[in-house]
Amino acid sequence: MKILSKNGDKIEFLAAPGEDGLRRGDYVIVSDGGKKLLVQILDVNYAELPGILEDTLRELASEPLSLKIFDPYDVGSILTELKDSRLIVGKVRGVVEDGSLRNDLLWLPSRLESRIERASPELIMELSSSAGRRPIIIGESMNGIISINAEDLDGRLTIITGKKETGKSHLAKILITSLAEYGAKVIALDVNGEYIGLSMRIDGALSDVADKHVVLTPGENFRVSMEDAGLATITDILRYILNTPATSLREFIRLWRLVKKVNGKVTLRGLIDAIGRVQLHESVRDALMSRLLSLEATRFFDDENPVKIDSMINSVKEGGIFVINLSKISSHGRRIVVEYVLSKLSTLLRDGLIDPLFLLAEEAHLYLRETYWDDLITRMRHIGIFPILVTNQPDTIPETIYRQADNIFLFNFTNESDLNYISKTARIDSDTVKLIAKALPPRHCLMIGRIVNDLPIVVKVREMPLKMLGETKLVFGLRG
Amino acid sequence: MLNLSNIYKHMKPNNPVGRGAMTQYQQPQINGFKSLFKAFLEKSDRSLSSIKGVKLGVETSEVFVQDEWPIQLVERLLKEGVKPIKVSVEDAASRRVVAIDTSSIKVAVGSKGVVVAIRGALVIREWSRIWAEIIGPFMVYIDYDGVGELLSSMLGGEVRLDYWGDYQLYNSVQKVLAGILEKRLQEYAVERFKDTILLFDGSLSAGPLDNPTWLVSRIIDGARPRGNDILAFSKTSILRVWGELITSLKLDAEPPYVVEMTWAIKELEMRVKVLGETYLARLSAGGEGFRVDAAIRKSIGDVLGSLLKSDSLIYGYPETLILAHDLCTFNKMDLIAMQSILRRRGIKLFKPTSIRWLLFRPIDGGEPA
Structure with missing residues (x-):
């Protein structure tokens, strides 16, 4: 040569x-x-x-x-x-x-x-490599083992992206299980129920993270009280998710305070009763009543036996993976749960009631309201929520997120417009993104950013013997 | 040392068309070339070994096709007047056609000698089948001292060509060497094939070093007893001349036809001897006119009729001859490959600003004696 x-x-x-x-x-x-x-x-x-x-x-x-x-x-x-x-x-x-x-x-x-x-x-x-002391083995590259340091994910914004079936979730599992093993706490927003089997190995035995793995299914073992959610969170849910008009919102805030004053605490049932009783314009009453009944229908709110998210997080001492299983609830229900979770985590972190944690969000555009994106990379990072975003539709994540991403795990993309979008990341030139990502075989990714000291590395992601859940159900059974 | 045991490795598989056993003339005759050029190969190999470590320049502006295209032949015809001879295709017999051409190129130049490469091609068309045999490239280092012996070795060492001196080493030697290779291949084809139309490139004029009379005569004499007819086509179109002939003489004929002009050539080509007859041939209506020299047993009309029946014409020129020319002609890729072989043999190549500069002020201080 x-x-x-x-x-x-x-x-x-x-x-x-x-x-x-x-x-x-x-x-x-x-x-x-x-x-x-x-x-x-x-x-x-x-x-x-x-x-x-x-x-x-x-x-x-x-x-x-x-x-x-x-x-x-x-x-x-x-x-x-x-x-x-x-x-x-x-x-x-x-x-x-x-x-x-x-x-x-x-x-x-x-x-x-x-x-x-x-x-x-x-x-x-x-x-x-950086100065970290917590290596996470990602896989093989150029006939050698390649690892990153857990410290390089800490306090950072990380994106895992690539087209379908290239191995994104597999890598995400490697990252979160490794982080948990090092004592970190991870909240995983699981839309497809892919992370609920992390406690089991393929051979049926318990995995190394079995004792750190907690699955929270809204409406089942994950129900919260209105009081715990708080007025601000419920108002946001009504405004952003249930599209409640401003006049109705004002009335709702008045009602909330009234119920608190009269009953001593706010419950969903108490709010519904109040709406039926107090003097309200019929249209406002209808608007609020239908929305609160929607909240009730999610079965996520339980004022009798609520789960305290801070107690649950703090109950696991040496690292934990808290999978919020969003696969069984409606689109609205998902957004309501996520709104609650993010709002609650922010409050708990701000008040110092929980330690900083990682937030794994797969296909976040399905449940994250638009105004949260900026929050994720500014306010939430400062208070201690470090997002790991996973998506197969790169253009659903705002351009600003790519520009500010600290780490990117890029799997194969063949579509030019997807590649153009990702190439806007500040940590690598567009030639590298476009030429390498296009040629990546399945289970191979290009690691970009602080995790590799800005030296892009193509890695074949290692196998992990954990039970795979959330795989596509097929009409004709197994492929190939 | 040159390894002769592995020189056929680039043979492509034969693509037989149709069925039935091949005649002995259809069999690949590649092995014959090994013995045919044994003396030359040994000599050329030694010549390359002798310049190991020597620095040679490589030319940057090479003319890659070397052809002699004489065109001033027929002015006299206009004065004397001629009659066209009609070529009939309908009654002509189909025959095997074999076209032969060679090419040469300077690969590197030193202050005392030059590395030349030559290559030949035979294209054989036998009814529906067509195949080609490519001979070479041969590479040889030629200097003043060894040139005669090298040229002789091309002819099997049987004749010593020691009257070197009429030719400039740097300007003509490649042409001379290609000419002798061509004659050697022509002689080989004459001996190998029977009842065949042999198509040569150029003319049947003899006289210069690369066209010795005795050799051209020997080829022509060897062809006749085996039923072979030789047609030598000049590559140069003489369309301009034809235009003048048709206009001035009002040739009242439709192609294909030829015009006999041996007498004119014999008067014009004073320094060379024309063996056979010379014609101006216009073989297709849309095609151009060419000079054709013929050493044939039958009439020119019959032989050209058979050629037209057996081979295709491209702008009035036989396709097999065009193919032979294409297959032996060197291009830049060939040149790079051959220069790479020289490097592997320990010869140092560099790019001088000009060959003239190299000759008079060699940066290597001259090659060792």
């Missing part, structure tokens, strides 16, 4: 056909003297050769001919190699000097004298 050209951070190599064996995302080192250029491979193409068009046309024209060739100097085999010469396109990630990576793009290694070789996984791990 030889350097052909370098333009900015883009570098091109010429290689013989059998020489490369490289895949998109692999790293090569170009050594010259004491310095080493670290290059990530983005693409492999045929080299543009002088006269190749003429030669190919000639081959094409003589295809019907049976050819017998007496070739004493074996020129033919060299020609075959030449025609298949590779143009390898890479991105310079920096210069390695004294064991550290610098963005010194002005240094040029010698075209003829420099040595080009595959970078070792150890070197890539060394350059990409």
Whole structure:
């Protein structure tokens, strides 16, 4: 392999056909003297050769001919190699000097004298790792084990994205189980019931996180009181989810205070009774009554035997995964539960009643109201909710979220508009996103951001022997 | 050392059309080339070994096709007047057609010699079947001292071509070498095939070093007893001349036809001897006119009739001859591949600003003696 050209951070190599064996995302080192250029491979193409068009046309024209060739100097085999010469396109990630990576793009290694070789996984791990002490093994890359540090997810905004069935949820499970094993608490908003089986291994035995795994099913073992939800949360639910008009909301706030004053505490039944009794405009009464009955129908509110979310979180001492199973409730019900959970967690964190935690939100656009996105990356992060967003529809997450994402696990996307959307992330160039993500096989992802010290790494995500739930139910049984 | 045991590895599988046993002439004859060029291969291999470690320049602006295209032949015809000879296709017999062409290129140039590559191609059309045999490329380092011996070795070492000197080493040697390879392949084809129309590129003029009279005569003499007819087509279209002929002489004929012009050529080509007869041929209505030299047993009308029945024409020129030309012609990719072989053999290549500069101020200080 030889350097052909370098333009900015883009570098091109010429290689013989059998020489490369490289895949998109692999790293090569170009050594010259004491310095080493670290290059990530983005693409492999045929080299543009002088006269190749003429030669190919000639081959094409003589295809019907049976050819017998007496070739004493074996020129033919060299020609075959030449025609298949590779143009390898890479991105310079920096210069390695004294064991550290610098963005010194002005240094040029010698075209003829420099040595080009595959970078070792150890070197890539060394350059990409941070100072953390809690490694999470993600999988394999370049024939070595690749891990990230749990600390690099802490206090960060992380996005896992890729098209369907590429392995996003699988990776999410690796992350949250590892985080829990290190003592972190994770709230998982589970739309498809994929995370409810984490306590079981494939072989039926209990998994390592069985004692940390709590499944909360709204309406069943997860019911809360109106008092615990509080006026602000219930008002938000009425406003944003149940689209209650402003006049009705004002009346509701008045009613809430009235019920509190008269009954000493606020219950859903107490509110419904009050609406039936007090003097209200008929339209307001109807509006409020129908909405409160909707809340009641969710069976999420139980003023008799409510679950105290803070007590439950604090009852698990050494890390826990609290899966809120949203798979069994309606779209409205999901949004009501999430509104409650986020609002409650914010209050508890602000009041110092619980420790900071991770929030895994899969397909969050299905249940997260628009005004919460900005909250997630500003206010909630400050008070100690660190989101891990998982989606197969990247454009459902606002552009600002990508710009501010600290970490991205990018799985395969083939659609250009999806890739264009993701390439807006500030932590990587769009060429890398577009060329590498398009070619990623299933279960492979490109890790971007702080988790890899801004050195993008393609990794084959490791297997995890946990029981898989939430798989698509099929008419004809198992695929393949 | 050159390994001759593995030189057929790029053979493509034969694509037989139709069924039935092949005649002995249809059998691949590639193995024959090994012995045919044994002396030359040994000599050329030694010549390349002798320049290991030597620095040679590579030209950047190479002309990749070397053809001799004589065109000033028939002015005299306008003065004398000629009659066209009609070519009849309907009654003509179908025959095997074999076209032969060679090409050459300078691969690298030093202050004392030059590395030249030559390649030949035979295209054989036998009724519905067509196949090609490509011979080479051969690479050889030629300097003043070894040139005669090398040229002789191309002819099997039987004749010493030691009257070198009329040709400039750098300008003509590749053409001479390709010419001799072509003659060698022509002779080989004459001996290998029977009752065949052999199509050569160029003319049957003899005289210069690359076209020795004795060799051209030997080829023509060898063809006749085996029932072979030789037609040599000049690649150069003489459309302009035809235009003038048709206008001035009012040739009242529809193609295909030929005009006999041996007498004119014999007067014009003073330094060379024309073996056979020379014609101006216009073989298709839409096609152009070409010079055709013929060494044939039958009438020119019969032989061209058989050719038209057996081979296709592209703009009035035989398709097999075009294919042979295409298959032997070098392009840039070939040049890169051959220069790569020189590097592997320890020869250092560099790109001088010009070959003239190289000759008079070689940066390597001249090659070792």
